[in-house]
Amino acid sequence: MSVSVRLLREEDLAKADRVMRLAFGTFLGLPNPMDFTGDAAYIRTRWRAEPSAAFGAEVGDEIAGSNFAANWGSVGLIGPITTRPDLWDRGIGGRLMQPVMERLEQWGTRHHGLFTFAHSQKHVGLYQKFGFWPQFLTAIMSKPVAPAERSSGLTRFSDVSNTERQRLLEDCAEVTDAIYEGLDLRAEVRAVTQQGLGETLLLWDAGRLAGLAVCHCGAGSEAGTGVCYVKFGAARPGPRASTHFRRLLDACEQLAAEKNQSRLVAGVNTARHEAYRHMLERGFRTDLQGVAMQRRNEVGYNRPGIYVIDDWR
Numbered sequence: 666m667s668v669s670v671r672l673l674r675e676e677d678l679a680k681a682d683r684v685m686r687l688a689f690g691t692f693l694g695l696p697n698p699m700d701f702t703g704d705a706a707y708i709r710t711r712w713r714a715e716p717s718a719a720f721g722a723e724v725g726d727e728i729a730g731s732n733f734a735a736n737w738g739s740v741g742l743i744g745p746i747t748t749r750p751d752l753w754d755r756g757i758g759g760r761l762m763q764p765v766m767e768r769l770e771q772w773g774t775r776h777h778g779l780f781t782f783a784h785s786q787k788h789v790g791l792y793q794k795f796g797f798w799p800q801f802l803t804a805i806m807s808k809p810v811a812p813a814e815r816s817s818g819l820t821r822f823s824d825v826s827n828t829e830r831q832r833l834l835e836d837c838a839e840v841t842d843a844i845y846e847g848l849d850l851r852a853e854v855r856a857v858t859q860q861g862l863g864e865t866l867l868l869w870d871a872g873r874l875a876g877l878a879v880c881h882c883g884a885g886s887e888a889g890t891g892v893c894y895v896k897f898g899a900a901r902p903g904p905r906a907s908t909h910f911r912r913l914l915d916a917c918e919q920l921a922a923e924k925n926q927s928r929l930v931a932g933v934n935t936a937r938h939e940a941y942r943h944m945l946e947r948g949f950r951t952d953l954q955g956v957a958m959q960r961r962n963e964v965g966y967n968r969p970g971i972y973v974i975d976d977w978r
């Protein structure tokens with residue numbers, strides 16, 4: 666079998682999307698594997714955000730799998746990786762890991778991580794070959810959206826001018842840098858704005874940015890119909906982090922209500938113990954549990970006292 670790996674092109678996206686749904690749906694045992702994630706989208710959104718980090722494997726002239734890298738400044742993430750189920754265990758997944766690892770090296774990202782299924786020895790084994798080690802569980806949680814008033818001290822990124830957006834992006838980078846040196850979510854904020862995937866919420870305290878939440882909403886985004894998905898949320902570290910985190914969750918729920926979404930989805934690594942507990946206390950329940958695997962077994966920002974929502978899927 667001859668396999669070649671190359672950058673995905675726009676005309677490959679529909680095929681790569683079908684492989685992605687079939688692969689996850691088959692692995693998870695869905696009655697109709699193609700129903701996986703409904704009308705939520707990963708392949709097209711990630712390709713559009715960073716086409717130089719979207720790779721496809723070709724067998725014959727068919728796309729047989731894909732893999733992606735995300736650049737979060739000093740942090741580089743891998744996935745989603747998928748290969749066609751009839752070709753599993755023939756080395757294609759390993760081949761798709763290689764260019765993604767190279768891309769992370771080229772970017773100079775320092776901390777590398779991924780989310781995977783904790784119960785699968787195959788998944789853990791595959792990533793371990795590339796230097797990733799399993800650490801804490803990541804809980805993908807959700808709660809029903811309750812109606813709520815818009816709170817004060819909040820800016821919506823889509824409401825401000827282009828000039829002001831530049832300044833706000835700097836503020837976001839400053840908050841994330843305080844969480845983990847060089848952590849930078851500007852690419853995700855831009856992707857949401859440019860592709861119309863949802864909204865970025867900015868929370869203020871005494872004139873200073875106290876938190877941010879990058880949210881996907883509805884069909885065609887990573888959320889899907891009826892869902893507001895917090896792709897990344899963070900409160901500035903410090904004595905008021907816990908208060909800001911609660912306000913941030915309020916703001917996400919308000920956004921979801923305003924956009925007529927019925928569920929709020931947010932993932933958290935359980936090593937961020939206080940953040941995880943806050944979410945449980947607030948009524949979030951775990952729908953899917955995976956494990957964060959981290960290169961060189963480094964902890965990164967998965968540690969107590971860090972008020973961050975993300976799941977690295």
Ligand SMILES: CC(C)(COP(=O)(O)OP(=O)(O)OC[C@H]1O[C@@H](n2cnc3c(N)ncnc32)[C@H](O)[C@@H]1OP(=O)(O)O)[C@@H](O)C(=O)NCCC(=O)NCCS
Pocket residue numbers: 688689692744745746747748749752753754755756757758759760780781782786787788789790791794
């Ligand atoms: C996960 C997935 C991408 C792997 O693709 P693949 O083409 O089957 O992967 P490969 O054949 O390259 O690698 C399989 C590796 O699994 C590992 N493995 C398999 N069984 C194992 C076990 N019991 N213990 C440890 N490692 C094991 C081996 O390292 C093997 O590599 P090797 O060929 O060098 O021995 C594919 O199964 C898939 O699409 N799954 C559904 C979607 C999904 O779960 N994606 C990943 C989300 S994190």
